Amino acid sequence: MSGRQLSCENCGGPLTYGSAFCAYCRRPQRWGRHVAVERGEQFFVLDFSREPLPGGGTATQQRNDGALVSVEKENWERWGSFAPKLRNACVAVRGVAFDASADFGVYARMHAQGDAKAAYQLKIYPAFRSWRLRREAWISKTTHVSSIVDWEFSPLIGGVGTINEVELRFFDSVFQVVLNGQNVATVVDASFGFGLLGWVCGSHPGPSQVLLQFAGAWRAR
Amino acid sequence: MSTCPSCAQSIRQNAIECDACAVRIAYDAHGKPFAALPAIVPGSVLAVHDFGKVPLPGMTVRSKTWDDGDSLAATDQGIMLTLLSGMRWFNQPYLRIRDTCVRASFDVYDNELRARVVVRKQSVDDASLWYELAVTPHDQHYRLARLFTAPEQSDNTNLSGPVAHQAVFAKGTNVLELRAQGPTLEAWINGVKVCAVHDAALGIGGVAIGVGSFASGKKTQRALFRWLEVREVAP
Numbered sequence: 001m002s003g004r005q006l007s008c009e010n011c012g013g014p015l016t017y018g019s020a021f022c023a024y025c026r027r028p029q030r031w032g033r034h035v036a037v038e039r040g041e042q043f044f045v046l047d048f049s050r051e052p053l054p055g056g057g058t059a060t061q062q063r064n065d066g067a068l069v070s071v072e073k074e075n076w077e078r079w080g081s082f083a084p085k086l087r088n089a090c091v092a093v094r095g096v097a098f099d100a101s102a103d104f105g106v107y108a109r110m111h112a113q114g115d116a117k118a119a120y121q122l123k124i125y126p127a128f129r130s131w132r133l134r135r136e137a138w139i140s141k142t143t144h145v146s147s148i149v150d151w152e153f154s155p156l157i158g159g160v161g162t163i164n165e166v167e168l169r170f171f172d173s174v175f176q177v178v179l180n181g182q183n184v185a186t187v188v189d190a191s192f193g194f195g196l197l198g199w200v201c202g203s204h205p206g207p208s209q210v211l212l213q214f215a216g217a218w219r220a221r
Numbered sequence: 222m223s224t225c226p227s228c229a230q231s232i233r234q235n236a237i238e239c240d241a242c243a244v245r246i247a248y249d250a251h252g253k254p255f256a257a258l259p260a261i262v263p264g265s266v267l268a269v270h271d272f273g274k275v276p277l278p279g280m281t282v283r284s285k286t287w288d289d290g291d292s293l294a295a296t297d298q299g300i301m302l303t304l305l306s307g308m309r310w311f312n313q314p315y316l317r318i319r320d321t322c323v324r325a326s327f328d329v330y331d332n333e334l335r336a337r338v339v340v341r342k343q344s345v346d347d348a349s350l351w352y353e354l355a356v357t358p359h360d361q362h363y364r365l366a367r368l369f370t371a372p373e374q375s376d377n378t379n380l381s382g383p384v385a386h387q388a389v390f391a392k393g394t395n396v397l398e399l400r401a402q403g404p405t406l407e408a409w410i411n412g413v414k415v416c417a418v419h420d421a422a423l424g425i426g427g428v429a430i431g432v433g434s435f436a437s438g439k440k441t442q443r444a445l446f447r448w449l450e451v452r453e454v455a456p
Contacts, residue, residue: 015403016320016424021456023405024257028456085230085242087243112378113368113376114377137346139371139376144348145345146345193422193424
């Protein structure tokens with residue numbers, strides 16, 4: 001079963017994953033065990049050697065091989081968002097961690113309640129070839145998190161100084177973590193359903209630098 | 222190019238669904254797009270709490286006084302909450318659910334109290350997010366909103382209202398119902414549908430009822446909780 005089938009065969013109406021019936025035509029639905037979310041039509045592709053990194057600000061230096069993001073403090077993050085707001089999409093960033101403190105990844109479904117924001121965050125930590133997926137909610141400078149998958153080793157992740165591509169594919173409540181082009185995990189989580197996409201670079205025991213080369217978003221199908 | 226009536230982003234000409242927020246789109250006689258929202262029909266009962274007999278959700282007793290002076294008093298009609306300031310929540314502890322219809326009955330006796338029913342209340346560490354239908358009976362206003370609260374700050378995004386509506390009774394018992402099915406939310410007050418919106422931000426969470434005082438300083442505010450009913454959504 002593919003993400004394409006998250007629409008009703010009878011009326012074409014959008015379905016929520018696992019729903020017992022179509023909300024529009026009321027036809028009962030049956031669900032298979034697997035949903036594969038694939039990249040469809042492109043929403044945008046940004047090459048950071050040519051285009052500015054949205055939200056990068058003064059901490060970012062544009063070079064001929066990408067945008068160098070410096071995270072000056074330990075246990076800190078820099079992030080930015082990409083329009084449009086989306087419910088279903090595939091979002092990817094490609095980058096290189098320059099030191100053992102650096103991690104990077106993507107945000108999805110970042111939405112606001114007044115000044116507060118909530119989102120999914122997928123990150124890789126190349127020094128330990130590990131990844132994690134979590135929910136975040138933040139206001140001012142305080143961030144609250146709940147882990148979906150905590151730091152987990154994957155042999156698909158390259159170490160410090162190598163190029164890694166981090167991608168999150170999501171359709172309704174189905175999330176697929178794709179690292180360097182290979183599917184690593186599928187998670188079902190309905191917590192957040194709509195919002196902006198984004199990039200994030202972070203630091204662990206000390207300041208870090210990440211070269212972000214590329215970001216892209218595609219329709220999920 | 223037209224814009225989506227729900228998320229205000231661009232849509233393709235004659236699109237039947239917004240590529241961004243996935244709302245289904247229909248067109249009026251003038252070709253203007255509008256969000257075609259499915260009806261939400263209450264189905265089988267999942268839980269009923271008659272507060273004339275049982276404690277409020279998440280509580281083990283019907284009468285109680287907290288250290289800050291707030292209290293619950295059991296009556297034949299329900300449970301009377303006396304609130305001095307802030308908010309009190311009563312979360313149904315077992316129903317983390319996507320699609321549901323939650324209905325509750327309240328009497329609000331004082332002017333600076335807001336009563337609410339809540340769906341999709343979820344926690345991220347010690348922050349919470351939820352949808353609520355709230356009324357302030359004294360001015361007959363209702364509001365459907367998405368809220369965030371954390372120890373350091375709270376904030377909200379209004380989805381409908383706050384606005385006066387004659388379905389809200391200024392005195393006596395109000396029955397509030399919040400229905401959620403996928404990204405569609407419907408607010409009903411005393412059997413009248415007051416609004417329907419498409420908002421996909423929160424997809425799952427718990428059920429709760431609550432009241433909050435917006436009086437400045439400490440001032441006694443009272444509300445009677447009569448009953449709470451949680452239903453599935455029917456096909």
